[in-house]
Amino acid sequence: MKVELFDFELPESQIAQVPLEDRTASRLMVLNKDTGDIEHTTFGHVKNFLQKGDCLVLNDTRVLPARLFGIKQDTGAKVEVLLLKQIEGDCWETLVKPAKRLKVGTTLQFGDGLLTATCIGTSEHGGRTLEFHYEGIFYEVLDSLGEMPLPPYIKEQLDDRERYQTVFAKERGSAAAPTAGLHFTEKLLDEIRGMGVHVAFITLHVGLGTFRPVSVDDINEHEMHAEYYQMTEGTARLLNEVREKGGRIITVGTTSTRTLETIARDHDGRFQEASGWTDIFIYPGHEWKAIDGMITNFHLPKSTLIMLISALAGRENVLNAYNTAVQQGYRFFSFGDAMLII
Template identity: 50%
Template sequence: MKTAEFDYELPKEFIAQDPVEPRDSSRLMIVHRNTGEIEHRIFRDIESYLIPGDCLVINDTKVIPARLKGRKAHTGGSVEIFLLSEVEHNLWEALVRPGRRLSPGTEVVFGDGRLVARIEKRLAGGERLVAFHYEGDFNQVLEELGEVPLPPYITKPLDTRDRYQTIYARERGSVAAPTAGLHFTPELMRSLEKKGVTIVAVNLRVGLDTFRPVREEVVEDHKMHSEPYSVSSDVAAVINEAKGHGNRVIAVGTTSVRVLETAGKAGRVAAGTDSTKLFIYPGYDFKIIDAMITNFHLPNSTLLMMVAAFGGQGLIMKAYQEAIAEHYRFYSFGDAMFIV
């Protein structure tokens, strides 16, 4: 399968720079897989498409202030370190700029010396292993010195960090938000639960692949990075009960899909903590999910390939063209799609 099959042209003005308020006032495209019908609604209208017994699975990961701006200890040159994942205690895999000038042994100072980073090793993909030294609690230091890492296509700063978090974000560790969840408000979630929709949370730490397009000419040649996930025994039991009763399991976002499909075997989800390199593209046989809520994704991305695998490649690419024609807002702060 050719990567170019997932390419499309998007005018820059369609890339959402600001989140809408309230959250659930974004637009919602309903894509019916069985009929090919496409409807245009508002996100809060999703309540009318959910029924009692549906099991909505969210990802409760929380974005950390992963972008650190500092200076080289010996020369004063400006440096940026973008945290990706903690390999060991105080040892992180990270992206660095300027990469050519940050060789092993280089020290970087942040916040007048409150936090010091030492480049330990250059990795095969150009990333670095970085060791941190500080006093106190690292998470607190990071909250004070770091910045929330908005995707590169968002050039306008946020008024508040919380707007790039879901309202149910709990478990720290991601470098990007599970953006399909950004559309939910507390009121909408309460209304869904009152209607009889069950809402449960899994966790997946969103990492480097969110920012990395597929560069290989052939889709199957692309290799995914590993991302840690967890499913509690209670949550697994709820999902399995829903499957056992023939109720729909609806994934909120591609990250929830990856967790459920990685942990799913023979129509049941296994509890546990592990990591996943699962790459879903057309031809994949879904084991757990029955419907998906997602945003509109970048061309040639693994996320678009996953959505195409679930909704049907032809139908999804048609839906994207209709979204452009209807002036939908794209990417992290953009509008949503519900594939049923």
């Protein structure tokens, strides 16, 4: 299947640069995955499409202030480092710019020496393994020096870094936000619970895959980068009960979707306590085992994310919905509007 089949025209002016003041004020497109029918509303009304006994599944990962700006200790040359994954102890997989001249053994300095790092390994796509050195607690040092790793298509400065966190973010470790969850407030979640809808949480730390474009012509040749996930025994038990009682499982975001599909695939369609690394790549033809619907943002053309939702709702339905969103002036990507597929 060709990557070009998932392309669409998007004016740059419709790429949202800043979040709305009210998280629930974004627009919501409701797409019927069977018929392709479309309905327009606002996100605060998402509860109108949920039913008692359903279960929303959200990703509680917390984004690290993972972008660091520093210098090479020997030359003073400026460098930018993006933390992607903690390997072990103080060793991290990172992306470095510029990477070509950063050789093994090079020492980097951040914040006038408050934090230093030594390059101990290299990989493709500008990847470097860095070992960090500091006094105190690493995450406290990172909070004082790091910046939020906003996607490259966002050019505006983010004044409040909490706006790139969900209100339920808890488990530190992500290099990017699970952006579909940014639309929820605690008030809205309480209202949803009050309807008899279950709210469950999983963890998937978003990593390098978010930053890697599909660089092959045939999507079957694309390799996903592995990301760490975790599901508790309580969440697994709840999801199995919801399924047994005929409720719908509706994931919030592609990260939650990939986590549930990974676990259900590995356990004969059932959920159980699990953790590990997933590189699952979902595209049209995927045999769904875990979910009945999904809340998601509007994604990049030719991305693995638009391929995933096309697997759920059909490529033609999705592209028609995206073209409609462009015509209707919807806001796209991380700080943009949302879609509910049911």
